[in-house]
Amino acid sequence: MKNLKTIAIALLMAVSTIASAQMKKVDASKSSITWIGKKVTGQHSGTINLKEGSLNFKGKKLTGGSFVVNMTSLNTTDLSGEYQEKLNGHLKDDDFFGTEKYPTSKLVFKKIADKGNGVYNVTGDLTIKDVTAPINFVLTVKGATASTSLKIDRTKFGIKYGSGSFFDSLGDRAIADEFELNVNLQF
Template identity: 55%
Template sequence: MKKGILSLALTAVFGLTATANPIDGEKKEIKTSESTVTWKAYKVTGSHTGTIALKSGALEFDGDKLTGGEFVVDMTTINTTDLEGEYKQKLDGHLNSDDFFSTASNPTSKLVFTNVKSTGKNAYEVTGDLTIKGITKPITFDVSIYGSKATATLKVDRTNYDVKYGSGSFFDNLGDKTIYDEFDLVVDLQM
């Protein structure tokens, strides 16, 4: 009887210890100054490209397997790279305005991974919560990791985040002034 109680007590102690202290994964901070986020937006008459700076970010791993991530983007750094001078200043100002990203009242955007699924060697399908202008919506995209580098391409529907300016989905008779709802983000991360 005493042996049975001792075994039960040891099982309970070691069982609780095992569940109370799960193996923690490794969190790798992103080198924001060496990482890039490039955007490309499309309109009927062409496209525009630019960059935006990461404020902070980290990827989480269990061994060499990606398990999570969280990133904050500094929206006030929206920068058009395909224009110069007055046209660049006008577009940058417009993208910062309430017509687009309202960066004065929403200076950051955030992405938090909610599910990571391995799809092959160094490849993952990630679902995350993307917050722009205080609105959070799920987004799914692919991530590739090679050593200390990670890359991803995201297709974002801006109208999900109340960015409707020039959208043919909300306004009629825009003609060649129509701006397509989706834009691309190409992300190159250094850890």
């Protein structure tokens, strides 16, 4: 009889824990991702669309998350006309993101440390071009929004085009290994 009470209490606790956990779907149409890529002679910027995503909470505390980005939506916003089309095409080509073969990228939160006041240190697995590597960033959650700014080393995903880390004699054609993302999520 004592074991039956212990099992009943354990089940009740498990159910109440599950009930307090909540997955919140991110509204991809109201969320935004902007990017900046730098080179020796300047930089370019643009947008990329979130395909889908969710954040997991226990009460008001962030406990997880996962996101899929539509790589085919990659768009340069600091150029127009022929130059914009050329850069967009080059970024979508196999030299960079190979969006025809790899139309999505994915981020899955693996570890979350609460820093207080809605600020979290997040460690996640980022997959670009079927290569997965860990990334770390700070995510701020306020109400029904979450935001972060992070840098991603493209060479960790096999994207080495124009990298001074891999090619000599690039001179002013060298492209920075890291690109920046500014992410604003609505859920």
